[in-house]
Amino acid sequence: MDHFNFRQAGGLELLVSATLEASGFINAFTTRQGGVSPLPAGTLNLGNFSQDDHLNINENRRRLKVALDHNERPLLTLQQIHSADVHRVTTPEDAARASLEPPIGDALVTSRRDLLLGVQTADCLPILIADRRTGATAVVHAGWRGTLAGIARRTVEEMRERLDSSPADLLAAIGPAIGPCCFEVGYEVVEQFRTVWSHTAELISQSGQVHNPGQDGRVHLDLSLANRLQLREAGLPDTSIEDCNLCTICHNHRFFSYRFENGAVNPVGRMMGVIGWRE
Amino acid sequence: MFNKKWWLKLLFALTIGCSSVLAQNDPQPVPPVSGPPATSADRQSPSKEKDSDAELRRLIQSSGGSEEAIILNLEAYLSKYPESERREEIEEQIHKLAVKAGDHERTISYAEKQLKNGPDGEDIDLLTSLVSTLRARRKDGDLTKALGYAERLVTSFEKLITVSRKPGRLSQAQWQEQKNQGLASIYLVRGRVLAELEQLERAGGDLRRSYELYPLAGAALTLSEMLEKQQKTDEALRFALLAFVHAISGDEQIDLKDTRRRMSRLYTTRKKNEVGLGDLLLETWDRQAREREERMAKLENSLANAGMTDxxxxxxxxxxxxxxxxxxxxxxxxxxxxxxxxxxxxxxxxxxxxxxxxxxxxxxxxxxxxxxxxxxxxxxxxxxxxxxxxxxxxxxxxxxxxxxxxxxxxxxxxxxxxxxxxxxxxxxxxxxxxxxxxxxxxxxxx
Missing domain, CATH: 3.40.30.10 (Glutaredoxin)
Structure with missing residues (x-):
């Protein structure tokens, strides 16, 4: 079931979920390769932020759409705020508005088949969701804050309540993100998880400590497992959830990593998880 | 570096509702540099895997949540598919289940297997688990074996902290405290084994060093036991009091009833009855609370303002x-x-x-x-x-x-x-x- 392929298309290297593709969905998680941004030279930065020229970003996004063979389609993205806010696009007006101004939130869902949806990440977890029956699609941006707030679960709920999706028909693909090997978080983060989430103990792991687990400040969080559990809770069968299990820090030559590249002081590009219905 | 299958782990968690099964232990504090690129070629052959995957899934689910049953099923699976590419992953799970089930034999044998398989052969948590299980089983030669692993544990931990980078979000003081805490735990592990082997001088050295680095109830208690044997009653009492105080103000598990009896026994060796023992205990508690507060203040505590609503x-x-x-x-x-x-x-x-x-x-x-x-x-x-x-x-x-x-x-x-x-x-x-x-x-x- 865990079936992802790296593929070359239009000079870009894309990680594609074969399962989503076989079910009729264009999908990809981008890598560094194939763009025009100087992060470093020739990288594919798809995030819209002030450290890269917007002309580069536009060109990179155009290349992505060409590589996906759907240059004519609007690519809707979000102004991501690490929340659990889900934005829904159903009418042509919604789509037009969202393409002019990225809506604020961390998940996009649509019943429309003439769009591409994208989320930008560099360590946070990108999730693509598709409804095999209705053709509805969704993208999710899940950092630890959004995960804590239940973004993945809320996205499935939105699809179920507003787009007539049944969780049994949904497929989810989880893209590259910072892995439990490398995602060290503080005690305060763990505490916040503990207050809202009974699964916390399963999500954290200790390293090099024998006593006082959890109080030494050295804890690793499994962001991907947290989201898989949410998707499962929301009703997706575990066989419908695919995870590429690629860590952005371990595979930094291939993926952007905000943490590893010290994004606070260095410009770090953003990758994109993108999905759409294939006509 | 990354697990190929997440569902195996998840299935364990959901089947037996066990948190420790999922707690991964990765003693590597430095983010590993880029490994070889993973491509689809890394994946196992899908046709061959599919059958055994389904079987594995069925085996786990049919175990009805009992650790013993899962262990037996997994072992049967491994003998049926001795070449399984999942062998290491499954053995790791068996080890964790054995720990949970209190199965000393398997805990030891699977931990030893993993140590052999491990990338650098020195996994801190595995070594710790081995030492404590060998101490608990205590067959002939187990303590000596435990000491061997404890020595390895100390060497690798000392090495580990010299190469570890300070995580950005910790202050220098927090990082130092964390290292001290780790070292204190490791010296305690070895000190206990040495004490049980009656190598009292070395044991005393480890336990005191441990207590000075970071005050753990375990170290204080073991010291007290050792000092009592050496008939150093006053010092034995002092450490018994400290053990009690640290245990009630932290989350370390020691036998409080037994420690209370120990305090009483040591105190009444000197005095006729328990009169005054309570005062002494409170005095110890006050002193420790003050020291603890001072230490926390230095650490720019991450629990600042906790619980405040204004x-x-x-x-x-x-x-x-x-x-x-x-x-x-x-x-x-x-x-x-x-x-x-x-x-x-x-x-x-x-x-x-x-x-x-x-x-x-x-x-x-x-x-x-x-x-x-x-x-x-x-x-x-x-x-x-x-x-x-x-x-x-x-x-x-x-x-x-x-x-x-x-x-x-x-x-x-x-x-x-x-x-x-x-x-x-x-x-x-x-x-x-x-x-x-x-x-x-x-x-x-x-």
């Missing part, structure tokens, strides 16, 4: 390290912008926040705070410097939780009564931020 009782830390008592802002309009160095929209918004601050610079009734929610504190100062921001930056220190800040950026205005009069999630690049925020500030005056 924002004006918060004590925050400015980016230069000086404290900001929120009480000094009472009665003023407080404009807080919650941001982070990793937040894209914040990069655009912060300069505009600064412009708004400049606009209000002569107004003594309006105060601005740029509250950073960065986990890596050390990122903040370089970021501000690089972007030439001159902002009143404070660390969030739980004030973000108080206001349920569930989006970055978020802007919140408190009116003179300290009530939230305006709240905005995210940043709208199409609005005139300065004019918009000014309007909201003026509205808060009313």
């Amino acid at each position: 924002p004006f009782l918060f004590r925050l830390t400015r980016v230069d390290g000086t404290p900001l008592e929120m009480s000094t802002l009472r009665g003023k309009i407080v404009v807080m912008n919650f941001w982070a160095t990793w937040c894209g929209p914040c990069r655009t918004e912060l300069p505009l926040f600064q412009k708004t601050i400049e606009k209000y610079k002569d107004d003594q009734n309006v105060v601005f705070l740029a509250v950073t929610t960065d986990e890596d504190r050390e990122n903040v100062q370089p970021y501000l410097k690089q972007n030439r921001h001159n902002l009143p930056v404070v660390f969030a220190e739980n004030i973000d939780s108080l206001f349920n800040v569930s989006a970055i950026p978020t802007t919140i205005i408190l009116n003179r009564e300290g009530k939230v009069s305006f709240r905005m999630r995210g940043f709208n690049p199409n609005d005139d931020f300065v004019a918009f925020l000014s309007d909201k500030i003026e509205a808060a005056r009313k």
Whole structure:
């Protein structure tokens, strides 16, 4: 079931979920390769932020759409705020508005088949969701804050309540993100998880400590497992959830990593998880 | 480096509802550098795998949540598929299940297998588990074997902390404390084995070193036991009291009833009865509480302001390290912008926040705070410097939780009564931020 392929298309290297593709969905998680941004030279930065020229970003996004063979389609993205806010696009007006101004939130869902949806990440977890029956699609941006707030679960709920999706028909693909090997978080983060989430103990792991687990400040969080559990809770069968299990820090030559590249002081590009219905 | 199959782990967790099964132990504190690229060729042959996958899944599910049953099923699976590419992963799970089931034989044999398979052969948690299980089983030669593993444990841990990098979000003091705590645990592990092997001099050395690095109830108790054997009653009593006090103020598990009897026995050796023992215990507790508080104060405690519900009782830390008592802002309009160095929209918004601050610079009734929610504190100062921001930056220190800040950026205005009069999630690049925020500030005056 865990079936992802790296593929070359239009000079870009894309990680594609074969399962989503076989079910009729264009999908990809981008890598560094194939763009025009100087992060470093020739990288594919798809995030819209002030450290890269917007002309580069536009060109990179155009290349992505060409590589996906759907240059004519609007690519809707979000102004991501690490929340659990889900934005829904159903009418042509919604789509037009969202393409002019990225809506604020961390998940996009649509019943429309003439769009591409994208989320930008560099360590946070990108999730693509598709409804095999209705053709509805969704993208999710899940950092630890959004995960804590239940973004993945809320996205499935939105699809179920507003787009007539049944969780049994949904497929989810989880893209590259910072892995439990490398995602060290503080005690305060763990505490916040503990207050809202009974699964916390399963999500954290200790390293090099024998006593006082959890109080030494050295804890690793499994962001991907947290989201898989949410998707499962929301009703997706575990066989419908695919995870590429690629860590952005371990595979930094291939993926952007905000943490590893010290994004606070260095410009770090953003990758994109993108999905759409294939006509 | 990454697990090929997550569902195996998840299935274990859901089947037996066991948290420890999922607790992964990765003693590698330094992020590994790029490994070889994973391609689809890395994956196992799908046709061959499919059958055994389904079988494995069935085996786990049919075990009905019993650790013993899962272990037997997994062992049967491994003997049926001795070449399984999952062997190591399954053995790791069997080890964890055996620990949970209290199965000493399997805990030891699977831990030893894993040590052999491991990339560098020295896994801190595995070695620790081996030592304690060998001590518990105590067949002939087990203690000597335990000592061998304990020596390896000490050597690898000492090596590990010399090559570890300080994580950015920890202060130097926190990092030092963390290393001391780790070392204290490791010396305690070896000290216990040495004490049981009656190598009292070496044991004493390890246990005292452990206690000095970081006071653990376990070390104090073991010292007390050893000193009692050596008939050093006064010192044995002192450590028994310390063990009791540390155990009740922390979360270390020691036998409190037994320790209480120990205190009584040692005390009454000197005095006729228990009169005065209570006072001594309280005295020990007071002293330890004071020392603990002093230590915590040095650590820029991450639990700052925990449990407080009035924002004006918060004590925050400015980016230069000086404290900001929120009480000094009472009665003023407080404009807080919650941001982070990793937040894209914040990069655009912060300069505009600064412009708004400049606009209000002569107004003594309006105060601005740029509250950073960065986990890596050390990122903040370089970021501000690089972007030439001159902002009143404070660390969030739980004030973000108080206001349920569930989006970055978020802007919140408190009116003179300290009530939230305006709240905005995210940043709208199409609005005139300065004019918009000014309007909201003026509205808060009313």
